Amino acid sequence: MNPRRLLLGMLPALGVVAGLAPVSAAAVNVSPLDCAGPNACDIVSVYTTIFWIAMVVLVVVGGLIVFAALRFRRRDDREPSQIHGNTRLELVWTAVPLLIVSFLFLRTTLRMDYVRNGPPPQQTIQVTGIQWAWSFKYPNGKTSFATLTIPAGQVVRLQVTSKDVLHSFWVPRLGGQIYAKPGYQNSGWIEASQPGTYYGQCNELCGLSHWAMTLQVDAVSQTQYQAFLSGALPPGTTAAGEKVSGAAAAAKVNETDELKFQPTTASAKVGDVVEWINTGTAVHNVIFDNRAVPGSESMNEGDTFEIKFTKPGTYSYLCKFHEANNMRGTITVTGG
Known part of the structure; x- marks a missing residue:
């Protein structure tokens, strides 16, 4: 093959790769399935149970449909034998879905209180959604914006509200979303099992710059957290x-x-x-x-x-x- 033609043919693909490179470099892990705290992991556990039961139902029902379509397909013009009911079979296909739905109902309900309220918190942080950033107020009165700093391994209660329109606080790897409503306070909790940086996003359309209403959670050691609350500057830095x-x-x-x-x-x-x-x-x-x-x-x-x-x-x-x-x-x- 002519090398020049080969190169020309590859140019569109190279352009796509070059265009995606910055996106890939900037990508962060926000998968709820990669849980990093007990709240999020409990949600994943319930989700996983429902998912695999749904997969079994899909395979069984889909398999029976395919089997019936192939086994009883029309081969000639004779009318097939007519069946007017089977009480035992009808009881089975009524009871099995009922048992599945009942199990899923109990599995979900028994975890709802834990996911929403959690264990007793070590501290409470006030969270306010404002177009288009998050404001955090800590127990000692200190505030921060867009970045929430918490001690790793501690249960943190979040009291969430909004100053203007409906927002939704969500850090997928640490817990479920908490709606921020003007004039109303919702509560939830998060805990990061290990120190690290976790990313989130307002999950409710809240205006033209909704896309930019991101947030970051820095889970740090207790010593680092106390230094943050005190407002201490990095070593070697003097106030300007x-x-x-x-x-x-x-x-x-x-x-x-x-x-x-x-x-x-x-x-x-x-x-x-x-x-x-x-x-x-x-x-x-x-x-x-x-x-x-x-x-x-x-x-x-x-x-x-x-x-x-x-x-x-x-x-x-x-x-x-x-x-x-x-x-x-x-x-x-x-x-x-």
Whole structure:
């Protein structure tokens, strides 16, 4: 075969492979069947039972249909013998499905309380769905967005609600989904058997950027969890800013309903205070890429957030709720 023709023929396939490469590289394990905690594993156990019973029914019923179609197919014009009933057979094919359905009902019902309520929790975390990110509030009042940090091997109760529309909290490898309804609080629980990173997604269509409402659960050791709650910076890192309140601001940034920071770029000097003001009706926040600068809580209409910068540098930040809308900004801090 002509090598040139072979290469030309392979180009479409190579293009497809090249296009899929980034997708494959970015793929993460979110299979519910690969459970990583007792809640999810209990759900998988019930599912597996139902699946294999369904497979047996499929094979038996399908096999009988194929057998009947082949064995009793029409061979000539003679009328076959007519059967008007078989009481024993009818009792069997009524009783067997009834027993199967009864078993599945009991198998599911007996596990529902465990899957929903679980063992006594070691702690409770408040979860709020807001277009289009998740907000987490920990027992000591600390908050985080999009990433939930939990201690591995501990039962964590989740109190889930929504600030705007219907959402659904779901981390497939750790448990079932929990609906987030405005004005109502649902509860559920998760536990990660081993430290690791687990991924989830809002599982209820909630608007234009629903696709971007992902979440991440970091299961860490107890020591790491306590360090997270305390807000300790990574070793060797010093704070570049501190939260203040009521100080005169050298620069102000508006958070608008156009899902933009205005101005997008601002400048200040070391020791200056920069103030963010939510001038719209949507919920916003300010989260810095550099962990040395503290971020804000959720900001409703009229809320303000102030940072006093203590080190020069260029600091990028975003609104976590509208990351998909590229709501980002930059502060450049020069020496005092």
